[in-house]
Amino acid sequence: AQKITQTQPGMFVQEKEAVTLDCTYDTSDQSYGLFWYKQPSSGEMIFLIYQGSYDEQNATEGRYSLNFQKARKSANLVISASQLGDSAMYFCAMRDIFGGATNKLIFGTGTLLAVQP
Amino acid sequence: DVKVTQSSRYLVKRTGEKVFLECVQDMDHENMFWYRQDPGLGLRLIYFSYDVKMKEKGDIPEGYSVSREKKERFSLILESASTNQTSMYLCASSLFGQGLSYEQYFGPGTRLTVT
Numbered sequence: 001a002q003k004i005t006q007t008q009p010g011m012f013v014q015e016k017e018a019v020t021l022d023c024t025y026d027t028s029d030q031s032y033g034l035f036w037y038k039q040p041s042s043g044e045m046i047f048l049i050y051q052g053s054y055d056e057q058n059a060t061e062g063r064y065s066l067n068f069q070k071a072r073k074s075a076n077l078v079i080s081a082s083q084l085g086d087s088a089m090y091f092c093a094m095r096d097i098f099g100g101a102t103n104k105l106i107f108g109t110g111t112l113l114a115v116q117p
Numbered sequence: 118d119v120k121v122t123q124s125s126r127y128l129v130k131r132t133g134e135k136v137f138l139e140c141v142q143d144m145d146h147e148n149m150f151w152y153r154q155d156p157g158l159g160l161r162l163i164y165f166s167y168d169v170k171m172k173e174k175g176d177i178p179e180g181y182s183v184s185r186e187k188k189e190r191f192s193l194i195l196e197s198a199s200t201n202q203t204s205m206y207l208c209a210s211s212l213f214g215q216g217l218s219y220e221q222y223f224g225p226g227t228r229l230t231v232t
Binding site for chain 2: 042043045050102108109
């Protein structure tokens with residue numbers, strides 16, 4: 001069965017420093033997609049970044065990058081130059097291979113990031 | 118700008134009441150989803166729909182039902198609310214198709230308290 005594991009329930013980082021949020025996944029499929037979402041205290045889930053299993057390059061979106069290590073089945077999110085507004089819950093997710101065209105996602109339990117001034 | 122809206126941000130209901138949570142999207146998406154979010158458990162899928170009047174159970178459908186009479190609207194129904202249904206409920210939508218990169222777009226969530 002597919003599974004997403006986020007082992008860090010909470011993390012602190014100093015403003016302007018980089019931080020890595022861990023995500024490991026388990027799947028038997030060769031073709032899969034990985035996502036990261038941010039959830040501020042307001043509650044809305046915001047899509048951050050996507051990595052496809054066949055993508056040769058690590059995905060980047062502004063200050064967000066994804067450290068994709070396929071052999072280790074890890075897809076860690078790296079936030080560079082942290083800002084106070086980065087304080088939020090972060091979820092790693094994987095497209096459910098049994099969901100077909102319904103594009104269901106399987107989510108991890110999340111990591112709560114607190115950026116300190 | 119893509120948008121998913123939910124009828125209420127906060128809702129307080131009594132045990133045994135019938136509760137309706139409404140979700141509307143304006144992106145013409147075929148797929149719509151209802152999740153509940155609880156601390157330490159992440160997001161768990163309750164029900165989803167890939168077309169009007171089509172629905173499928175997710176991982177935790179017990180105690181819930183859904184309705185999709187129009188493409189843009191997906192309703193979650195708690196037939197008889199119980200205290201263990203106190204939670205954050207999130208609605209999402211996405212395109213239908215085999216695109217690996219098709220992300221889900223989320224609404225702002227509804228914090229439901231059942232007393």
